[in-house]
Amino acid sequence: MNASTVEGEDARELRQFLNSWLIPNDTREPTETLPALAADAGAWKAAFARVPRPRGRAQIEQLMAFRDDLRADVAERSSDRLAVWLERSPLTVQVVGGEVAFTGDGSSRSRLLETAAGLVMEGRWRRLRSCPDCKWVFYDQSRNNSRTWCSMYAGSTGRACGSIAKVKRARGRQAA
Template identity: 35%
Template structure:
């Protein structure tokens, strides 16, 4: 199983941010642009794709899973909707317990699906969120005490929101 940090990175392989910071417009982009780009991303995170590098169909599957998981975060429906196309089963593990096993295909894809499913089972998935700023939508792991964090970073998105709210309130008072 991989870490939730890898899942966060996977969700952020598409960058939808369009805000301006210090007068510079952020340029959105897609990191999974080819099977080779997928292979590079997997290699950088230690995810095994065996002797056969990812193909175009693998790229499509990865993007479809990422899209479904991001949509589940937006709709706040949990990860079940995102995992609907990826079968899971329980298998005995070495300690005599049970573990979730994905049977989606390539080992790297199974590792991602198993990590998401495991995080749901442990109650950790609810801490994976998309930034509430409509011009950001960056995925982040909410480390706030009560689990109600809304911004990927308080210094950027949270501050921009609070500044807008303050200016709006001042404008209405005037």
């Protein structure tokens, strides 16, 4: 498997952050989980081991705005909003042990920004996708980077949006 198709811990953690806004399968109502995660140190550490926990309402609100912009970029297959955040919060770029490393101010937003910039640099940002149905952000590990839905099968990582869409399309053809 090509290295760019392997998600990695960095992309998994960023994806988990992006999915702190979600549409649960049971209620189908948009749900915000970031403030509750930030309020519980144990839950934050379990979800984002390498990201400092935000302190105070202002930091949490800024983190939610950052997340919403990144989600919009993923959905639009763009990095325009990410570029704006990088202009607002520049990162220091260094070569450490033959590898490029980004360093920010140590905040949770900065740590997540470092991860996103690293994914862009490695060509893995384009592998983050947003399901057109449930809006779940997933990492496309397909060889040709063409996956559309979160999942074709119901399970813990999706609601089988691909199967649902295909059934709707087939029923539409049958009705016509």
